[in-house]
Amino acid sequence: MNIIRDIQQHVKAANTVEKLIYANVFFFVFSVLFPGFSTHWFALPSSYSELITRPWSIVTYAFIHMRFFHILSNLIILYFIGQLFLDFFTSKQLLVYYFLGLLTGGFLFVSYYAFSKSITGYSLIGSSAAVTAVLIGLATKIPHYAIRFRFIGSVELWVLAAIWIVLSAFTAAGINAGSGMAHLGGALIGFVLTSYLKEGTFLSNRLAFRFKKKPSPFKKVYKNKIKTKQSYRSKKENQQQVDAILEKISKSGYEALSKEEKAFLFNQKNH
Numbered sequence: 001m002n003i004i005r006d007i008q009q010h011v012k013a014a015n016t017v018e019k020l021i022y023a024n025v026f027f028f029v030f031s032v033l034f035p036g037f038s039t040h041w042f043a044l045p046s047s048y049s050e051l052i053t054r055p056w057s058i059v060t061y062a063f064i065h066m067r068f069f070h071i072l073s074n075l076i077i078l079y080f081i082g083q084l085f086l087d088f089f090t091s092k093q094l095l096v097y098y099f100l101g102l103l104t105g106g107f108l109f110v111s112y113y114a115f116s117k118s119i120t121g122y123s124l125i126g127s128s129a130a131v132t133a134v135l136i137g138l139a140t141k142i143p144h145y146a147i148r149f150r151f152i153g154s155v156e157l158w159v160l161a162a163i164w165i166v167l168s169a170f171t172a173a174g175i176n177a178g179s180g181m182a183h184l185g186g187a188l189i190g191f192v193l194t195s196y197l198k199e200g201t202f203l204s205n206r207l208a209f210r211f212k213k214k215p216s217p218f219k220k221v222y223k224n225k226i227k228t229k230q231s232y233r234s235k236k237e238n239q240q241q242v243d244a245i246l247e248k249i250s251k252s253g254y255e256a257l258s259k260e261e262k263a264f265l266f267n268q269k270n271h
Contacts (some may be wrong), residue, residue, distance in 0.1 A: 014085075016091040017082035020098065021075050024127060027063040028071050038064055043123035044106050046113040046178060062102040064125040074127045077135065085138045094134065097193060101133025104189040105182035112181045122178055129186035132168070136161050136190030161187075 031038040034048055044061035045051055051058065065071035085094055109124045139161035146154040165187050172180025245261050 003192060015086065015095050017079060017086065020082070024063055024065070024071060024078075025073060027060075028065045031064050034065060035189055039066070039123060039125065044109060045127045046110060046122045046124070048110060048114055051110055055139045058103060058106045059099070061106060061124050062127045062130050065127075066125060070126055073132050078127070078131050080147075081131070081135050081138060085134055086146075088138065088141055097133045097137045097190060098130045100189050101186035102127065102130040105129025105132070108185035109178045109182040111205065112178050116177075122176075124182055126179075128179070129182040132164065132183050132186035133190035133193075135164060136187045138190075140194035142190050164230060166185035 008009075011019065014022065027042075031042075042057055042060040042064050044057045045054065053250045065074070082094065085097075089097075106124065106129065113122070139157040139253075143156065143158035143161075147157065147160070148154045165184070168180050168183035168187065170180070171177070172184060174180070241264065245257065245264070248256060249266060
């Protein structure tokens with residue numbers, strides 16, 4: 001019971017990236033224990049006729065992994081890129097990228113086999129399309145952000161994104177073309193989300209997009225200083241206006257004031 005309670009506490013305290021990782025690990029264990037059941041009911045089929053019978057598979061396929069290296073590589077990328085993603089986007093935006101990435105990748109996978117002469121019968125599993133959307137979306141936002149690798153050195157995000165897309169393109173041209181198309185679909189949606197869904201547009205409002213980087217402590221101090229200066233300047237201007245009104249009263253009397261001047265003077269007395 002203590003182990004279950006500890007797991008529940010860890011999951012509850014986890015951020016969005018960690019919860020996605022926990023979900024993938026849970027379904028990986030389930031897939032290993034029940035491989036036939038998992039691939040039949042939760043993997044994404046390559047034909048629309050089969051997809052209609054299992055519509056949920058357009059989402060569940062991204063949480064099914066059969067090989068340890070497959071899930072390990074996806075989750076390592078998701079962890080490091082996802083944590084960096086949360087420094088520039090919100091948790092809700094991460095979920096938008098992740099799930100739109102897997103949906104787009106899934107539809108491109110099925111569409112490829114629907115419109116090409118390739119043999120169907122394959123099924124798609126794995127979160128690569130979703131992870132690709134997060135990676136490309138972040139690289140589009142901060143392309144020159146450098147990540148340091150041991151024995152390699154610093155590599156900018158746009159370079160990592162370019163390598164990933166090239167590898168996906170090679171996969172799309174090979175035997176496992178559908179999987180490569182899914183990766184490219186995730187890359188496309190990640191690029192589109194960051195590039196075109198700017199704040200204030202219809203889609204960005206519906207998706208709760210607010211592209212604002214979390215302010216650093218330095219920026220907070222800087223903003224506070226600006227507010228202090230503006231507050232001081234406002235008080236000084238108000239005092240000058242009050243002095244001008246009082247001088248007008250001394251010369252012409254209170255009745256000579258306009259409605260706006262009377263209202264302003266009344267508000268200043270109440271502050």
